[in-house]
């Protein structure tokens with residue numbers, strides 16, 4: 856059974872990914888000052904998404920309150936490569 860900390864970390868990750876998605880979606884179609892400002896915000900949200908994902912996986916690994924590994928599930932589902940392309944390597948071993 857996941858603990859309250861895990862639920863809070865998941866909520867943080869969900870919010871970060873949503874904020875990142877919204878920032879990228881709102882990028883203007885032409886370069887310029889406004890594009891640069893939105894891009895910077897998107898980069899900040901991207902970093903937060905990576906950090907919060909790593910914190911979630913780290914908690915799962917350290918606390919073992921789920922009883923299984925999220926990282927191995929992601930690999931089994933074939934989503935690991937996609938996430939690494941989007942979020943970069945967050946230092947997860949994947950196993």
Ligand SMILES: [Zn+2]
Nearest residue numbers: 858861918920
């Ligand atoms: Zn826990």
